[in-house]
Amino acid sequence: MSTTTPTRPPAATNAVRQRPGDRVFKGVATASGLTILVILAGVAAFLLYQAFPALVAPASDIAGGEGFWKYTAELVFGTALSAALALLIGAPLGVGIALFITHYAPRKLAAPLGYVIDLLAAIPSIVYGLWGVFVFAPALVPVYAWLADNLGWFPLFAGPVSSGRTMLTAGLVLAVMILPVITALSREVFRQTPTLQQEAALALGATRWRWSSTPSSPTASPASWPPRCSAWAAPSARPWPSPRCSRWPAGSRST
Amino acid sequence: MTQLTSPQRPAVGLGTTRHLPSWAPYAALAVSAAFAGAVLALAGFSTAGWLVLTAVVFVVLLVAASRAVEGPRKATDRFVTSLVVGAFLLALIPLISVAWTVISNGAARFDVEFFTYSMRGIVGEGGGAAHAIAGTLIITGITTLISVPVGILTAVYLVEYGRGGVAQTITFLVDVMTGIPSIVAGLFAFALFTLILGPQARLGIMGSVALCVLMIPVVVRATEEILRLVPHELREASYALGVPKWRTIVKVVLRTSVAGIATGVTLAIARVIGETAPLLVTVGLTTAINYNPFEGRMATLPTFAWFSYAAPSLPVEASLDRAWTAALVLVILVMLFNLIARIVSRAFSPKTR
Structure with a gap:
């Protein structure tokens, strides 16, 4: 009698796990997870497979006649330069807007502003491209002309000015494109700052600048980098805060 | 004193x-x-x-x-x-x-003709983007049909089942996938289908596969984040009543978070609907309406706008006007999806009162 009663429970949990519905559902979920592995392996394999001929081709077969690496180096430089320019301009502005919305704007204005920024983050890149070509580049020509006239001694701004379609314009358009993304992500990060700490800072007589910078930045600083990096990785990126970013400040709440 | x-x-x-x-x-x-x-x-x-x-x-x-x-x-x-x-x-x-x-x-050009005519046989002024609108809706629809189940189930695996190395690897790879440039996704689909169907293959489904690569990680991320917010007490209460795990997930966990998931999915759709580069390499462009994603090229709004700008027909102004209107329709679609996301999240959120 006594031997059967206490040893049964493990068997009972096993019986729960054996239900067919559970097995099927777990199988389907696992298969979906593994699909991700398959897709990424496929992406990597196909890219390598298709790119391999170019990698091993003799230098004379590549456009320009100087080999694959020389040919791509210029393209890589252009990509990196425009992205760096965009980040240089977009990141401080985006963080500034987020600060304005979370800490400076009147409360009635903050919510609609945040909504509009979220909307702008979802605007397709082709729209920004058309705008850049037809509105922004022509509008920049007089600015470039002025820069060439007045700051021409500085090599970066030397003329002659032909059209507005330069690397700086590309960087500026990219900056405009990543602005809403950076803003949305930084806003999410700033919102995570513990309210109590901020109120404590204000109660101690902190000015608004100290209020918004000191208590929020130790919490926000590890997390305000991923948004910038991911905005760099995909300028037309994600219109909502990536979970990874919003999880960081929670971990550093001990500050 | x-x-x-x-x-x-x-x-x-x-x-x-x-x-x-x-x-x-x-x-x-x-x-x-x-x-x-x-x-x-x-x-x-x-x-x-x-x-x-x-x-x-x-x-x-x-x-x-x-x-x-x-x-x-x-x-x-x-x-x-x-x-x-x-x-x-x-x-x-x-x-x-x-x-x-x-x-x-x-x-x-935001007129009736733009929404009812395709560009078939149209030279110069007039014409419309009915073919592009149809193509965009079909391709995005198929993308959603593939991405949403895979994305949600992957998130369920990560939150409810996944332990140890496999789950960590998948989480990491979803991160990697989020950063894939859209043109790389397009080239992947192009390479995959041309390997099977020959170098001339241009199908609507190719574009959908390319967009899936972009959309799945986004859906996984949004869903995962929402599922982690579901309180453990709800799951435990369900288990205590003898409900099997899969029914707990479907009826309790997913039901609680359906509003958040719907918002995430809608925003993910808004994200991929405006992609240009992957569709340019996989789907191409036509001038006529093509409702069949498994046969022949299709037009989409972003590629339509791009081609109207890059290779305008004479007179140039008419082409550019069409490009701008296509961009406007695209923006309106995106805003519509954002609006739907808001309404859906209001309508589906569990009634607490």
Whole structure:
């Protein structure tokens, strides 16, 4: 009698796990997870497979006649330069807007502003491209002309000015494109700052600048980098805060 | 004793700080605007120059006054406030300009013909984007049909089942996938299908596969985040009632988070609907309506807009007008999806009262 009663429970949990519905559902979920592995392996394999001929081709077969690496180096430089320019301009502005919305704007204005920024983050890149070509580049020509006239001694701004379609314009358009993304992500990060700490800072007589910078930045600083990096990785990126970013400040709440 | 409380005694602490009057920033703005206007009137007036000079003079003036009256601490505060507000106003200019340009240029062809005609046999003016709108909706629809189940189930695996190395690897790979440039996704689909169907293959389904690569990680991320917010007590209560795990997940966990998932999915759709590069390499472009994603090229709004700009037919203005209207329709679609996301999240959220 006594031997059967206490040893049964493990068997009972096993019986729960054996239900067919559970097995099927777990199988389907696992298969979906593994699909991700398959897709990424496929992406990597196909890219390598298709790119391999170019990698091993003799230098004379590549456009320009100087080999694959020389040919791509210029393209890589252009990509990196425009992205760096965009980040240089977009990141401080985006963080500034987020600060304005979370800490400076009147409360009635903050919510609609945040909504509009979220909307702008979802605007397709082709729209920004058309705008850049037809509105922004022509509008920049007089600015470039002025820069060439007045700051021409500085090599970066030397003329002659032909059209507005330069690397700086590309960087500026990219900056405009990543602005809403950076803003949305930084806003999410700033919102995570513990309210109590901020109120404590204000109660101690902190000015608004100290209020918004000191208590929020130790919490926000590890997390305000991923948004910038991911905005760099995909300028037309994600219109909502990536979970990874919003999880960081929670971990550093001990500050 | 009475001397101690005499009113002549200078106050210590907060009382000693002097403040600029509340109208000071406006006065500084007016003064700097007048000053900048006067300077530029001598050197040749331009609106942009006037605005820039006004801003610079305003900041210098206000910070100097604040430093003299209120001390360096308040001056720094005012300086940063002007910078933050300035950044906001500066960033608003291009964003408003984008919105205004698209609306004003797109309105020219925003008519019935644009929505009812394709470009088949149309030379010059007229014509429409019915084929592109149909293509965009079909391709995005198929993408959603594939991505949403895979994405949600992957998130369920990660949150409810996944333990150890496999789950960590998948989480990491979802991160990697989020960063895949859209053109790489397009080239992947192109390479995959041309390997099977020959180098001339251009199908709507190819575009859907390319967009899936972009959309799945986004859905996984949004869903995962929402599922982790579901309180453990709900699951435990369900288990305690003897409900199997899979029914708990479907009826309790997913039901609780359906509003958040719907929002995430809708935003993910808005994200992929405007992709140009992957569709350019996989789907191509046609001038006629093609409802069959498994046969032949299809037109989509982004590629339609792109080609109308890059390879315009004569007269150029008619082509450009079509490009702008296509962009406007795209923006309206995105806003519609955002709106739907809001309504859905309101309608589906579990009633707490």
